[in-house]
Amino acid sequence: MPAQRIDLKNPILAAALAWLVPGLGHAYQGRWFKAILYSACIWSTWFCGWALGDGKVVYYNRDMKRGRWTAGYAAQIMVGAAALPAIYQTGRASPGGRPEDRSQIELKGPLSGTFDGALAGVSFTDGRKAYFRVGGQFEMQPSDDDTFRRSVTGRLTGTVHTVDENDGGVPDGTAVKVSINYLESLEPEVFPSPHRALKCQVKGRMEGPKGGDFSADLRGKVLNVRSLWNRYEAPLDAEGLEAAHGDLGKYFEIALVYTWIAGLLNLLAIWDAFEGPAYGYGDEDSTTGKKPDDATGPPPVAATPVVAPVAGDSLADQISATG
Amino acid sequence: MMLDPLLAANMNVTWWLLPLVVTVSLVYNATRYELPEKILQRSLRMGVAIVAFMGGALVFLFLLS
Structure with missing residues (x-):
C-alpha cells in the first residue's frame, strides 16, 4: 500500500x-x-x-x-x-412504526386537482350497467359530519370516455357530475408518487338523452397534488409495492x-x-522494475542475471554459472 | 421522472448491464491504483473481460436452448 x-x-x-x-x-x-x-x-x-x-x-x-x-x-x-x-x-x-392502512386514512385537508380514473360498476336508475374512463376536475374536503372518521364531501365534474361495448349507450365525451357518497380508501399523504390515488362510492348524473342518474365506484388518481417533500424517498406500503411492480x-x-x-x-x-489504493500507486513498473501491482499475475520473483545459452552447455552448467 | 415506457419496453434488459460494467470497472480499479492512466487501462481490460465473459455465457445459453 x-x-x-x-x-x-x-x-x-x-x-x-x-x-x-x-x-x-x-x-x-x-x-x-x-x-x-x-x-x-x-x-x-x-x-x-x-x-x-x-x-x-x-x-x-x-x-x-x-x-x-x-x-x-x-x-x-x-x-x-x-x-x-x-x-x-x-x-x-x-x-406508529407500521404502515398505515389505507382504508383507515383520514383526509386532513382539502384535496383538489385534475382527476384521471374510471367509473366502475355504473348502475343507472333504469337498470343499465356500464363502465367508463373518466377525467375532470376533482375536489374533496373533510366533512363537518363526524359520524364517521372518513366523512368527506366532494365532487367531480368532467367527461366520460367509453372503453368498450359496455357503455350503456352513452356516447364518448358525455359530461358527468358526481358527488362522493363514501370514501373507501385514500393513498397516504407521504407516498412516493406525485399523484394521489383514491377509491370512493359516488352518485351522479350524465348529460344527454342516454344519460341519467347513476351510482358507481370511482377509482383513480388526483394528478400532481403531492409535494416533493411528501414523496421523496417515502416508503411504499404493500398496495403501493404491488402497484409499482405492476x-x-x-x-x-x-x-x-x-x-x-x-x-x-x-x-x-x-x-x-x-x-489508499489496495495494490499500489500504479507506476511501480517504471520506477522499480517490479510488479507489485499485478494482483492477477504470479508473485514477484527476484531478478536473476541472464546467461546466454551456449551450445553444448548442460542445464547444470548454466545453473552453476549463475549461482 | 420516469423513463419513457415505450422506450423502456423496446429495450432488451441486457443493455442495462453495460452502464454497470463501465461504472463497476472504473470504481473497482480506482480503488486498486492511484494513477489515472493505470486506472483507465485496467478498467478497460476488466470491462472487456466482463463483457466477453457475459457474451460467452449468452452464446452458451443460446446454443443450449
Whole structure:
C-alpha cells in the first residue's frame, strides 16, 4: 500500500465525507481525479436507478412483520446523504412504526386537482350497467359530519370516455357530475408518487338523452397534488409495492439493483479514502522494475542475471554459472 | 421522472448491464491504483473481460436452448 506517497490527511474524516457524499472524501484529500471519477460513476448509477424506478425504489421500511431494516436499504444507505431522508420519511409515513392502512386514512385537508380514473360498476336508475374512463376536475374536503372518521364531501365534474361495448349507450365525451357518497380508501399523504390515488362510492348524473342518474365506484388518481417533500424517498406500503411492480415490471428490479450497486461501489470508495489504493500507486513498473501491482499475475520473483545459452552447455552448467 | 415506457419496453434488459460494467470497472480499479492512466487501462481490460465473459455465457445459453 503506497500510503506514504499519498497524503490521506485525516483518513477517518475522509472516509466519513466519502460516505456522506460520494467523491467528497477524495476531494478533501486533494485526489481530484478519483473524486470526479467516484462522484460521476456512483451518482450516475444512483440516479439512473432512482429515475428508472420512478423514485419508488429507495425507501427504508421497518419490516412490516419483524421491525427490521430491509437488506436493500442497507446497501442504498452506503451512498450517504442521498439515502438518509428515507429514514425520516418512514417516520412521517408510519408514526406508529407500521404502515398505515389505507382504508383507515383520514383526509386532513382539502384535496383538489385534475382527476384521471374510471367509473366502475355504473348502475343507472333504469337498470343499465356500464363502465367508463373518466377525467375532470376533482375536489374533496373533510366533512363537518363526524359520524364517521372518513366523512368527506366532494365532487367531480368532467367527461366520460367509453372503453368498450359496455357503455350503456352513452356516447364518448358525455359530461358527468358526481358527488362522493363514501370514501373507501385514500393513498397516504407521504407516498412516493406525485399523484394521489383514491377509491370512493359516488352518485351522479350524465348529460344527454342516454344519460341519467347513476351510482358507481370511482377509482383513480388526483394528478400532481403531492409535494416533493411528501414523496421523496417515502416508503411504499404493500398496495403501493404491488402497484409499482405492476407499473414498472422488470424495471423495478433493475432500478433496485442499480441503487444497490451504487451503494456498494461507494463502500469501496470509502475504503479507498481511508486506506489508499489496495495494490499500489500504479507506476511501480517504471520506477522499480517490479510488479507489485499485478494482483492477477504470479508473485514477484527476484531478478536473476541472464546467461546466454551456449551450445553444448548442460542445464547444470548454466545453473552453476549463475549461482 | 420516469423513463419513457415505450422506450423502456423496446429495450432488451441486457443493455442495462453495460452502464454497470463501465461504472463497476472504473470504481473497482480506482480503488486498486492511484494513477489515472493505470486506472483507465485496467478498467478497460476488466470491462472487456466482463463483457466477453457475459457474451460467452449468452452464446452458451443460446446454443443450449
